[in-house]
Amino acid sequence: MAEERMISWVESANSERTDFPLENLPFGIFSPSGGGTPRIGIAIGDEVLDLRGADEIALLDTLPEEVRAACSDDSLNRLMSLGRSAATVLRRRVTGLLLAEDRSAEHHLRPLLTPMRHVRMHLPAVIRDYTDFYASLHHAENVGKLFRPDNPLLPNYKHLPVGYHGRASSIVVDGAEVRRPWGQRQLVPGTVPVFEPSRSLDYELELGFFIAEGNRLGEPVPVNAADAMIFGLCLLNDWSARDIQAWEYQPLGPFLGKNFATSISPWVVTMDALAPFRTGTSVRGGDDPTLLPYLRVDTSTAGLDIVLEVSISTAKMRQQGSAPSLLARTNSLHLYWSLIQMIAHHTSNGCNLRPADLLATGTISGPTSDSLGSMLELTRRGADPIRLASGEMRSFLEDGDEIILRGYCERFGAVRIGFGECRGVILPAHHP
Amino acid sequence: MAEERMISWVESANSERTDFPLENLPFGIFSPSGGGTPRIGIAIGDEVLDLRGADEIALLDTLPEEVRAACSDDSLNRLMSLGRSAATVLRRRVTGLLLAEDRSAEHHLRPLLTPMRHVRMHLPAVIRDYTDFYASLHHAENVGKLFRPDNPLLPNYKHLPVGYHGRASSIVVDGAEVRRPWGQRQLVPGTVPVFEPSRSLDYELELGFFIAEGNRLGEPVPVNAADAMIFGLCLLNDWSARDIQAWEYQPLGPFLGKNFATSISPWVVTMDALAPFRTGTSVRGGDDPTLLPYLRVDTSTAGLDIVLEVSISTAKMRQQGSAPSLLARTNSLHLYWSLIQMIAHHTSNGCNLRPADLLATGTISGPTSDSLGSMLELTRRGADPIRLASGEMRSFLEDGDEIILRGYCERFGAVRIGFGECRGVILPAHHP
Incomplete structure (x- = not known):
C-alpha cells in the first residue's frame, strides 16, 4: 500500500528526489543570508523555514508555551529537553502550515523561507557529552x-x-x-x-x-x-x-x-x-x-x-x-x-x-x-x-x-x- | 628563608592548620545558608566570602569590568575563560580586603562571610569535556x-x-x-x-x-x-x-x-x-x-x-x-x-x-x-x-x-x- 505523498506549496518539496519533503521536516540551526543571528530552521525542499519568525507572526500560537519559547533559541537544546512529543506537535503544526491544500499561511511564510544554498548551517545543539x-x-x-x-x-x-x-x-x-x-x-x-x-x-x-x-x-x-x-x-x-x-x-x-x-x-x-x-x-x-x-x-x-x-x-x-x-x-x-x-x-x-x-x-x-x-x-x-x-x-x-x-x-x-x-x-x- | 605569614582579620584563616589561609583563596560555587542562588565564593579560614556581594557594594571597583562581571555568575566558567591573569588580579584584590593591617573593608565584608559548615557547595563549573x-x-x-x-x-x-x-x-x-x-x-x-x-x-x-x-x-x-x-x-x-x-x-x-x-x-x-x-x-x-x-x-x-x-x-x-x-x-x-x-x-x-x-x-x-x-x-x-x-x-x-x-x-x-x-x-x- 503506497503512502499518498503530501503536497506542499513549497514546490521543491514535492520532488521525488528531494531529501526534504513534507514528510521529513528535520530541525537545524541556521544563520539567514541577511546576516541575522543563528536560529532554528526546518528544512523543506530546497528552502529553510525560520521558526522564530513563524512564532513572531503568531503562526505557532496553537502550540504549548514552552514549545514556542524553545523555537526562539539559537540551539535545539531546549526543544530536545522537552522530549520527543514537543517535536511531534511542532512538526504537525508546520506540516499544516506548509500543506498546499490550505494556503492561508503561504503569504506570511514566504518571507520566512531562505534558499538552502544561501544559509549558513551551524551545529544543531550544544553537545555536552x-x-x-x-x-x-x-x-x-x-x-x-x-x-x-x-x-x-x-x-x-x-x-x-x-x-x-x-x-x-x-x-x-x-x-x-x-x-x-x-x-x-x-x-x-x-x-x-x-x-x-x-x-x-x-x-x-x-x-x-x-x-x-x-x-x-x-x-x-x-x-x-x-x-x-x-x-x-x-x-x-x-x-x-x-x-x-x-x-x-x-x-x-x-x-x-x-x-x-x-x-x-x-x-x-x-x-x-x-x-x-x-x-x-x-x-x-x-x-x-x-x-x-x-x-x-x-x-x-x-x-x-x-x-x-x-x-x-x-x-x-x-x-x-x-x-x-x-x-x-x-x-x-x-x-x-x-x-x-x-x-x-x-x-x-x-x-x-x-x-x-x-x-x-x-x-x-x-x-x-x-x-x-x-x-x-x-x-x-x-x-x-x-x-x-x-x-x-x-x-x-x-x-x-x-x-x-x-x-x-x-x-x-x-x-x-x-x-x-x-x-x-x-x-x-x-x-x- | 621562611615566608612571612599574612594575617587576616578573619581569625580562622590565621590558624597554622587551616587549608584556607590568605595565601590560598581558592574559588568555588556556593549557595548561602539563607537560600540564595548559587554564586562564586572564596574560601578564607572557616568562612566563605560572597564575591557577588563584594562587587555589589563596590569593593571590586578597581578591577577590570569583565572580571567584575564574571564575579556575578553562578559558575566559574566566565572567570576561567578570562585566563589566569583574571584570577591573579581578583585574588590580589581580595587579599588586600582581607588583610588585618587594613581593616577598612571589614565592616562591609563581615555580612558577606558565611561559615563553611552552613553553605552548600556546587560543582565549580559547567564542565563540557x-x-x-x-x-x-x-x-x-x-x-x-x-x-x-x-x-x-x-x-x-x-x-x-x-x-x-x-x-x-x-x-x-x-x-x-x-x-x-x-x-x-x-x-x-x-x-x-x-x-x-x-x-x-x-x-x-x-x-x-x-x-x-x-x-x-x-x-x-x-x-x-x-x-x-x-x-x-x-x-x-x-x-x-x-x-x-x-x-x-x-x-x-x-x-x-x-x-x-x-x-x-x-x-x-x-x-x-x-x-x-x-x-x-x-x-x-x-x-x-x-x-x-x-x-x-x-x-x-x-x-x-x-x-x-x-x-x-x-x-x-x-x-x-x-x-x-x-x-x-x-x-x-x-x-x-x-x-x-x-x-x-x-x-x-x-x-x-x-x-x-x-x-x-x-x-x-x-x-x-x-x-x-x-x-x-x-x-x-x-x-x-x-x-x-x-x-x-x-x-x-x-x-x-x-x-x-x-x-x-x-x-x-x-x-x-x-x-x-x-x-x-x-x-x-x-x-x-
Missing part, C-alpha cells in the same frame, strides 16, 4: 582481522554494545575543513616513535543520534523506554588517524587518533519522520549468545532502514569538474546493536544522559566489499590501495580530499526522505 | 602486573601520557552519594557474563585541573605555553567498578566501569597559590627513552609537591564514633608526566580545550605499600584483603563506606595551604 559505539559486527570483524588476525572478535562483542567516550569540543558541522593532525607513530614495532603528520588519515561512516529528555544519575533506562529518549538522527564522520590510534590506544582506548575532528550533518531527522523506515533486524544469528534481559528487544521493530553512502572528491576531480566517486554504500540494518540497546547499556550502570547528548553507532559496514564504511577496511590498512574513477590511487586520505556522506530512506510504499550531506575536506598539516 | 590520564608510573605498573603479569607496562607508556575521554555528565561534587552500579561481569573467562551489582567497587585518588583560556581547533599548544592554560586544581575521585571494567574495556577502553560517577572537591586552588610548591621532578630515570621535542620540559619546575591522602569511614566506624582510617598517603611528585605535558600532548593533534574543561592525572600511587591510590592496588585486586582499624576487612568497597580524599601542601619556608575534602559514600545498588 558524546559517546561513540562499535555496533557494526562487520566493521568490528574487519578491523579485528587487521589488528589481531588470530583473535579478530573479542569475547565481549556479542554480549554488550562496546562504546567509548568521544570528544565533544571538536565536533564540527558539515563543510568545516579538517586539518591533518600531527601525532606519535611507531613505524616499526620495538623502535622509538616519531612525531609527524599522520599518514593514515581515514573517515568513518556513522549515524549519530541526539538524546531528547535525559535520565537522572543513578537511574537506568529500561530498553523498552529507550526509544522515547531519541530525538533524532544525523550523519556522522568519525575522522580517524589510524597510525596515531594504533600506537596510543592500549590500554585506555582511542584518544588523539580520533579527537582532532568529528563532522556531523546539520539536519536532525526526527524519529517521527523515520517511523515508516523501522523494520526488523536480522544480524544476530541463531548461534549467537542469549542476550542478558536488560538488552533484549523486539527484533521485529528495532532496526532502521537507512541507506548510507560515502563518496570522495579529490582536488584533481574538482579541477577536472568530475563528480565525486562513490566509495561505499551500506545500510543501518547492518548494525548488530540497535540504538535502544546502546541507550539501555549506556545507562545500565546509572550513567546519566542529558538532552542534546550525542551518541553514535560506530562505523557501519556491510558484508560486501562495496559496503565498507572506512578506508581502513577498503584498502586493508593500506595494503591494497584502491583506484578512483579519476585514476588516482588511495591507501588513505590525501590533502585536498573531500569526503561526502549521504543518507536516505527509500522503501516501497513510503515517501523518500534524506539526511542531506556531511562534507569535510582535508587541509595539509601545519608546518612544524 | 573531561579527560583522564594515566600519568603515575607506579600505578600503571601495579595495575599492569595484575592484568598482564608478563607485560605490565605497555610500550607506549614512557613515550606519551596515555589518556582517555571521561564522562562529564556524571561528575559530582564532594558529598554526593554514589550508587553502586549494576553491570556485566564475566565471573570465569570463557563463560557467559552475568548482570548484577558490581562486587569490585573502588576509588581512585587523583588530581583534577581546570583549563583557563582554551586553544582553537587545529592549533596545538606548545609545552612551554601550557602552564598559562591551567586555572587551578582540585581533588578527584575516579570511582571504578573493576569487574565491569575488566570485561568491557577491550578494545576501546573504560566506559561503564567508570562513568557512573566521578567526585571532585568544590574548591579550585589556583596556580598562583600553588607557586611556592612547584618543584623538580625525578620520576623519569636515566634509562628512560628520550622524549620527543613536543613533550620536553624543564624538569626543575614541572613538578608539584602536593600531599594526597585517602581515608575510609565505614558505617561501623561512624556508628562507633571512631575516626576514618587512613588508606594511603601519596604525593603528586610521583607523577611520571606533568600537567603541562598532558596539555601539550592533548592538543598536539589540534584537539581544542575549552575554558573549564577538566583534565585529571589518573590514580597517583607512590613506590611504597602505604602510598597506593586505589584499593585495586592495596588488596592486589582483592587477593589480599586489608584490615581496617575497626577490625573490618576490605577487598573492595562495601555499601555504606565513605571515601575521603584530602590534599595539602607543606614545605619548609612556605605557608601551608590545602584543598579541603572530597567525600562520597556508597549507596546500595538498586533492587532489580
